[in-house]
Amino acid sequence: MTSGSRFLDLHILQPVTASNLNRGESGLPKTIKLGDAERAMVSSAAWKRPVRLDMEDELGESAARTRMVPPVLADALRRQDWPQDLADFTAAQVAASAKTGGLKTNPEQGHRTQAMFYLPVDVTGRLLQICAGHRSELEQALAEQNATGKQAPAILPTKQIATELTRRTTTINLFGRMLAEIPTGHVDGAVQVAPAFTVHEARLQPDFFTAVEDWPRPNEAGSAHLETAFLTAGVFYRFTTVNVTALIANLDGDTAATQNLIDLFVWTFTMAMPRGKQTSTAPHCVPDLVHYVVRDRRPISYGPAFEQPVTARGQGYTTPARQTLADYAATIDRLVGTRRRIAHGHATAAAAGHPIDPLGTCHPGYEDLAAACAAAALTPGPRPAGEGA
Numbered sequence: 001m002t003s004g005s006r007f008l009d010l011h012i013l014q015p016v017t018a019s020n021l022n023r024g025e026s027g028l029p030k031t032i033k034l035g036d037a038e039r040a041m042v043s044s045a046a047w048k049r050p051v052r053l054d055m056e057d058e059l060g061e062s063a064a065r066t067r068m069v070p071p072v073l074a075d076a077l078r079r080q081d082w083p084q085d086l087a088d089f090t091a092a093q094v095a096a097s098a099k100t101g102g103l104k105t106n107p108e109q110g111h112r113t114q115a116m117f118y119l120p121v122d123v124t125g126r127l128l129q130i131c132a133g134h135r136s137e138l139e140q141a142l143a144e145q146n147a148t149g150k151q152a153p154a155i156l157p158t159k160q161i162a163t164e165l166t167r168r169t170t171t172i173n174l175f176g177r178m179l180a181e182i183p184t185g186h187v188d189g190a191v192q193v194a195p196a197f198t199v200h201e202a203r204l205q206p207d208f209f210t211a212v213e214d215w216p217r218p219n220e221a222g223s224a225h226l227e228t229a230f231l232t233a234g235v236f237y238r239f240t241t242v243n244v245t246a247l248i249a250n251l252d253g254d255t256a257a258t259q260n261l262i263d264l265f266v267w268t269f270t271m272a273m274p275r276g277k278q279t280s281t282a283p284h285c286v287p288d289l290v291h292y293v294v295r296d297r298r299p300i301s302y303g304p305a306f307e308q309p310v311t312a313r314g315q316g317y318t319t320p321a322r323q324t325l326a327d328y329a330a331t332i333d334r335l336v337g338t339r340r341r342i343a344h345g346h347a348t349a350a351a352a353g354h355p356i357d358p359l360g361t362c363h364p365g366y367e368d369l370a371a372a373c374a375a376a377a378l379t380p381g382p383r384p385a386g387e388g389a
Contacts, residue, residue, distance in 0.1 A: 005245040006342070007299040008262065008377045010269060011291040012238040013199070013321050018207075018231045019283035021274040022046040028204060029232045032197055035307040040202040040232035042274055044193040047238070050272040052171050055264060062121045063169045069117060069124070070095050071110035076124050077131065089142045089152075090131050097156035098165055103181050115180040120169050130160050173250040174261060190247035191240060191265070192299070198234035199306040199321045205231050231281065235288070235317040237306055237325075240269055241299035244377045255378055263374035266292070270366050288318050288349045290366055291325065291359045292373040294342040296381055302328050322350065330358040343376035345369060 020029045022042040032041040056062045066072075070091035077087035092111045096102035105111040131138065134156055141152040166185030168177075176189020207230065210223035242265065248258045270290055273283065293300070305328030310320045333341075344360030347369040355362030363369040 005243050005297070006377065006381075007295050007297075008242040008244055008266075008373060009293045009295065009299050009301075010238075010240050010242075010266065010373075011289075011293075011302050011325065012236075012270065012287045013289040013318065013325060014196075014236045014238060014285060014287040015318055016233060016236055016285050017281070017283050018205070018233045019281045020229065020231055020277040021283065022276055028230050031202075031204070031232075032195070034197060035309055037201040037309045038203060039197040039200075039309075040234055040236070041198075042196040042236065044195050046274045046276070047196060047272070048175070048191075048193045050274055051265075051268050052175060054268045054272045055171055055174075056169070058264060058268070059170050061169045061171075063118060063171055064121050064123075065116055065118045067112045067114070067116050068110075069113060069119075069127075069165070070105060071112055072124055073127055073131075074110060076128050080128070080132075086139060086142055089145070090138050093138060093141075093152075093154065093156050094127055094131070094161055097154040097158050097161045099158060099162060099182055102154060113181075117165060117179065118172060118177045119165060120167055123164055123167070126164050127161070130156060130164070168250075170261060174247065174265060187250060188246055190243045190250060192243075194239040194301060194303065196236040196238040197303075197306075198232070199237050199324070200234060200310045200312070200317050202232050202234040205233070207231050229277075229280075231277075235310075235321050237303060237321075238287075239301045239303060241301075242377070244294075259374045259378050262377050263370050266370035266373055267366065270370070287366075289322055289325065289346060289356075290348075290369055291329070291344070291346040292369065292376075293329075293344040293360075294373065294376045294379070294381075296340040296342065300332055300336070302332070304328070322348065322356065326356045326358045333358070340381070342379055342381040343373070345372060345376075 022030045024030045030041045030043060031038050073094060074087045074091035077090055078084060092105070095105045095111050095113060104114040106114065137155050141155050145152040162182060166179065166182055168187060172187055175191055177185065177187040179185035206228050208228045211225035213222060213224040242262060244258065244262070247261070248255060251257050270287060302325060305324050310317050310324055313320065345363055346356060346359035347363040347366055348356065350356070363372055
């Protein structure tokens with residue numbers, strides 16, 4: 001986080017019906033204790049992955065997180081009628097040629113890399129073309145290795161291989177990437193996502209179910225399967241922030257591309273849902289409220305607003321959660337001031353014609369909000385006198 005950065009904060013209140021969006025090791029919904037109350041929780045990774053996949057689908061460019069580049073390349077070579085030994089040798093050569101000293105791999109597992117890569121899915125085809133252009137050298141090196149028993153040196157052009165393994169997609173520019181073994185491929189992510197949690201206490205609720213035996217034997221009755229699942233339900237607070245300055249840098253200064261990408265991210269983050277247990281719970285809910293703030297210098301989460309659990313008071317949690325968020329937004333304005341706040345606004349399912357004053361401009365829907373806050377994120381803001389960049 002640099003002192004001169006511009007940030008777009010998104011605060012979302014989202015009611016979710018009975019579900020198990022994010023399971024822990026035991027298969028139970030994840031929980032977290034906050035304010036001495038147990039809350040349902042969804043990890044940041046569990047919500048970020050569907051956002052990334054939905055964005056990639058919209059953009060028409062996919063990326064993969066994988067350790068399987070060499071094995072997948074070997075499979076592709078075999079499909080092009082390369083002999084198995086040459087295909088396996090070539091896949092190992094890609095890892096050996098990626099940098100000085102080569103990548104660390106597991107030879108017993110097809111030279112899968114020890115470090116995970118995050119790269120465009122078309123990398124296999126592009127690496128295949130490089131290998132095809134050097135097939136004669138690869139065949140000669142394999143023959144010499146078989147004859148001498150000595151490990152063949154790296155043959156493929158390191159610069160070309162490293163370039164392919166460090167290429168970016170749009171979502172890589174947005175979410176970032178760490179390549180432990182090729183530091184030049186590191187990309188600082190422009191997005192930070194907090195774990196979502198219910199604004200109120202939410203205990204695990206048992207759901208006993210049976211699967212009827214459709215082919216019972218004579219004189220038998222009952223079920224083929226019995227089990228108790230556990231579900232949660234409630235209103236989640238979700239928070240993410242986009243470092244607009246970092247995103248512009250990742251996109252080589254292209255502000256138009258940055259604005260379009262922020263628009264898509266805001267819409268997708270608003271609408272995407274984790275896919276845990278979706279076939280048996282169908283929790284396809286949309287947020288009740290989305291609030292954005294564009295600020296210079298630093299982001300601010302409103303999560304502490306819900307350290308004291310919201311109580312239903314006979315009217316559910318959504319309405320008091322809205323009020324709690326609005327009150328906290330006003331408190332933040334009082335505490336830190338508004339001179340570095342460039343813009344703020346919201347869209348909500350609350351009755352039409354009733355904007356929530358502390359949350360800024362009221363937009364009619366989430367598409368309008370996404371476009372508005374993307375434009376605001378790129379709006380130059382006044383800099384207080386005497387302050388540097």
